[in-house]
Amino acid sequence: MTKPPSPVLVWFRDDLRTADNPALCAAAERGVPIITVFVLDEATPGLRRLGGASRWWLHHSLAGLRAGLAKHGVPLLLRRGPAADVLAALARETGAASVHWNRRYSPGEIAADTATKAALTQAGVAVTSHAGNLLFEPWTIRTGAGGPFRVFTPFWKACLAAGWQPPLRENPELRGGETSVTSDALGDWGLLPRSPDWAAGFPAHWTPGEQGARARLEEFITDGLSGYASLRDRPDRPHTSRLSAHLRFGEVSARTVAAAICQARDTGAANERDADKFLSELGWREFSHHLLYHFPTLPHDNLQPKFVAFAWREDPKGLEAWQKGLTGYPIVDAGMRELWRTGTMHNRVRMVVASFLIKDLLVDWRQGEAWFWDTLVDADHANNAASWQWVAGSGADAAPFFRIFNPVLQGEKHDPDGAYVRTHVPELARLPAKYIHRPWEAPSSTLFEAGIELGATYPHRIVDHAMARDRALEAFKATRG
Ligand SMILES: Cc1cc2nc3c(=O)[nH]c(=O)nc-3n(C[C@H](O)[C@H](O)[C@H](O)COP(=O)(O)OP(=O)(O)OC[C@H]3O[C@@H](n4cnc5c(N)ncnc54)[C@H](O)[C@@H]3O)c2cc1C
Numbered sequence: 001m002t003k004p005p006s007p008v009l010v011w012f013r014d015d016l017r018t019a020d021n022p023a024l025c026a027a028a029e030r031g032v033p034i035i036t037v038f039v040l041d042e043a044t045p046g047l048r049r050l051g052g053a054s055r056w057w058l059h060h061s062l063a064g065l066r067a068g069l070a071k072h073g074v075p076l077l078l079r080r081g082p083a084a085d086v087l088a089a090l091a092r093e094t095g096a097a098s099v100h101w102n103r104r105y106s107p108g109e110i111a112a113d114t115a116t117k118a119a120l121t122q123a124g125v126a127v128t129s130h131a132g133n134l135l136f137e138p139w140t141i142r143t144g145a146g147g148p149f150r151v152f153t154p155f156w157k158a159c160l161a162a163g164w165q166p167p168l169r170e171n172p173e174l175r176g177g178e179t180s181v182t183s184d185a186l187g188d189w190g191l192l193p194r195s196p197d198w199a200a201g202f203p204a205h206w207t208p209g210e211q212g213a214r215a216r217l218e219e220f221i222t223d224g225l226s227g228y229a230s231l232r233d234r235p236d237r238p239h240t241s242r243l244s245a246h247l248r249f250g251e252v253s254a255r256t257v258a259a260a261i262c263q264a265r266d267t268g269a270a271n272e273r274d275a276d277k278f279l280s281e282l283g284w285r286e287f288s289h290h291l292l293y294h295f296p297t298l299p300h301d302n303l304q305p306k307f308v309a310f311a312w313r314e315d316p317k318g319l320e321a322w323q324k325g326l327t328g329y330p331i332v333d334a335g336m337r338e339l340w341r342t343g344t345m346h347n348r349v350r351m352v353v354a355s356f357l358i359k360d361l362l363v364d365w366r367q368g369e370a371w372f373w374d375t376l377v378d379a380d381h382a383n384n385a386a387s388w389q390w391v392a393g394s395g396a397d398a399a400p401f402f403r404i405f406n407p408v409l410q411g412e413k414h415d416p417d418g419a420y421v422r423t424h425v426p427e428l429a430r431l432p433a434k435y436i437h438r439p440w441e442a443p444s445s446t447l448f449e450a451g452i453e454l455g456a457t458y459p460h461r462i463v464d465h466a467m468a469r470d471r472a473l474e475a476f477k478a479t480r481g
Helices: 022-029 054-069 083-094 107-122 152-162 210-223 244-248 253-266 272-294 305-311 314-326 330-342 347-359 366-374 381-392 409-413 419-424 442-451 465-479
Strands: 008-012 035-041 076-080 098-102 126-128
Touching: 008 022, 008 083, 022 035, 022 098, 022 126, 022 442, 035 083, 035 314, 035 465, 054 076, 054 272, 054 366, 076 083, 083 107, 083 409, 107 126, 210 244, 210 253, 272 381, 305 465, 314 330, 314 347, 330 347, 330 366, 330 409, 330 419, 347 366, 347 381, 347 409, 347 465, 366 381
Parallel strands: 008 035, 008 098, 035 076, 098 126
Antiparallel strands: none
């Protein structure tokens, strides 16, 4: 009797999909049974524990992946613990002689993967890693002098000149492996919030998983892409893709998204301006990962050293009002409440609320980054940190600190009728558009007719923007000596 072939292991991480998954494809090409695993690793030092909203997403995404793989007879095992130990034990238990995974790029993840590779190699298990999560590996795009880029435009130009690979062929033939090896039960991981279930509203907005990602991409190309370039800054209009969480968890690859957009452009289904603008936003995702790879302290240290001495204020009350959407500035409150209720916030409003926290309240950007990390379904180590540093002015290619968003003018420009504010701050819904972004200027009769009592049904402003602006500029001047 011939010995059955030893299976190959595929370790899923930020790539929870079957299509255009290089690690899975490479395993399939081996022609031996495939066993897949996801490890909830909250034990290896240097790995950041997922925030609450991301944990909700992960639960549903894993359930979807497991169902998708089961159609091919491929098991998805769930294990918890330090990945190096879990993988080595699993290779022993299954008799697998090789493991495949797609690379990750944050410093903690690189260190964890290096340690896992060493443990497996020592145990005689071959490890192969693949490029599957970005359009470009961060070290492949270099300046003329051979270093990393710090400015987006030349970075993206270099990317466009290099060109990215098309996605791999759809649906690799997967051969399942019968395994008696045990798996944790997904429900036992406690990824979903209970008492209170603050994510109860999320399913109305999201369908995590590969199928949901593909449906979202198609819907965006049909209904949202046209007009993207001019309307992407309007939180009251449905013109952004809402793909960020799907990309974060790798339910669709950046290559698949880019290829679909290019196809829409090349066949005339989308105009060049909209398509190119959208591709450049994917470019910001690449740039953030490029920065994180080359400047690994990005999530916690100011990239510009002059900010080290910045005199941030400790303002727990202001921070709490910001988190709860009770600052008295309607566009800020709408954004923060959208975030809490749905797990996301429109990009323009993210910039406005971040500017408000950093510049109007002078609260350290790291406190905002941490709140976003916990509450965003798309919380991403690279994109979140790079974006907060961009708004703070402390990052690479950042908005200068002295450019301070006026929350009233931002609201009036990007939510002119106040539809976005009315959706998320219902107590202001009956206020005429003229006052929707500045309720404190409304005559008392107008407030009365709209059912608003400032300080009772809706808060007074927690800070005067004009004063706060001057205070921020003074603080910034002091950092320059
Ligand atoms: C303070 C702040 C924090 C942020 N934190 C995150 C985060 O944790 N995770 C995250 O994915 N994005 C983050 N962003 C970037 C951006 O707001 C979101 O990617 C975007 O709102 C997601 O919506 P969308 O998919 O509809 O975007 P679209 O406009 O449809 O863009 C398409 C894709 O491009 C990428 N992208 C777009 N804008 C950016 C950007 N500025 N930086 C990096 N990638 C971008 C995303 O993957 C997005 O899905 C943050 C922005 C700010 C200002």
